[in-house]
Amino acid sequence: MCVCTHKSRETSMSTKTVLITGTSSGIGLAAAVAAAQAGWHTVATMRDTAKADALREAAAEAGVADLVQVKRLDVTDAGSVASCVAEVVAERGGLDAVVNNAGAGFVGTIEQHGMEGVRSTMEVNYFGVVELTKAALPHLRASGGRVITVTSVGGMIGQPFNESYCAAKFAVEGFMESLAPVAATTGVQVAVVEPGAVASEFVTNVRLDVPALLAEAGPYAPALKAYIERTMQSFGNAQTSQEAAAPIIAALTAETMPFRIQTSDWAREFVATKLADLDGSAVQDLTGGWLR
Template sequence: MKTWLITGCSSGFGRRLALAAARRGDQVVATARDVKAIEEMAIPFSGRMIALPLDVTDPATARSAVGRAIETFGGLDVLVNNAGYGLFGAIEEGTAEEYRPMFEVNVFGLIETTRAALPALRRRGGTIVNMSSGAGIAGSGGGGYYNAAKFAVEGLSEALAGELAPFGVRVVIAEPGPFRTDFLGRSITLAANEMPEYAASSRRNYAETNDGNQAGDPDRAVSVILQAVDAQNPPLHLPLGPVAHAIAERKLAAFRADIDAWRDVSIDTDFDKP
């Protein structure tokens, strides 16, 4: 039996992971910025799930949630950093008032929640699941700010994996493609400054035309995440769904092509040997 702390449980993958973990008999600290949105979810799992407020932009609430996990369940085995949202629009269209809050939630909030949980995770050799995205594998026009936030999550997670391996703490970067959650319906914002020059690449209609039509079954993705958490040797990178896998394959091929095409020129940059 594992003890989980999951952020962003009011909807989407966070809510589904919390329910799936509790249904299989694990103990869950489900959190959300508005705890009222998740209180009813915890009622059927009295004694195995508690609902707590956690605003990832307020590090004190993360420390409090970790403390309650230890007080209630005796420790912590799994941290899932799921809270986040997206900003669509061209780079020139976005403003600091729009993109800085997204980084506060998606990157700095993840960092502070992780830092709060690390002492408890090191004691048990636990697992961190950081929810990235196909957008964290490769950038695309109109998603640059969201790409940048998820790329930061990927780099941070890779560094954490190296730092925490001596303690037996594993890191899994979940990289879902399009799944039929309510992410596009409630967790996407658009840059207010709509510029006609970027009409073809700003992805302004992506959420509207794809919400509810995604091919991915989120419950099947959750099942894969549970398998990774339970695995003796989980993957660091976990693309979820055929779209995410296709993004990764294209990125690897393009990266290799660039390296190979410019190898002779770009590798010859050391001082001449005496």
């Protein structure tokens, strides 16, 4: 945790404050550095602050180390969420934006992996987002702030062997789409950011043991093998974390945010398939093709 000297909000506190979750790597790390480069005091949170070295090094290289403050935050722990938000507000005099970025992937199908994976994936990707948003909203009302949540194109289109992950991201999208008009009546803007494949440590963090997965897949093994091969190819042509983070910073600084933001042309085309697919057949044809 960094030690910062804070003046009154009327002086140095005129720098807006954003809290970003999941900043030890990937999109979160890139967004934290970019937000600081855009002039925001960036509270960069992560569950394990021992993993903050990469962020600190990137911030120092970008010349914004003084604007990046590392704090511990476990989005699955209500006490951790409440204490972190309270600390930020006490130190900074308020809060201007939250970027819900922390997340975890999970690959498998329900018959094979059971309920534990569903529940743990939902805790991180959905309930953690709801918990932090709830804690931040009173302070965002006071500042006329905004909530930006990194979901996924998997929050719009269900993807094979990602039932738990996509269910959580669908839930986040539904929650935020429902919250947005309500929050707007109090001056708070809400948006979701939908990346496609991103070349980051997120894939590594899923901890895929492919041989073990295939050995346990039973009748689903041929389809799973085809899915994994196709997915690894898609990540070979993925966006960088910096490219995926850029629309987050644009949303932070725009006068008015759109509700739904894709991070690439590919993501826009992919999501458009769902939005135009009234009976679901186009999506089923598309994702079914990944399994052959």
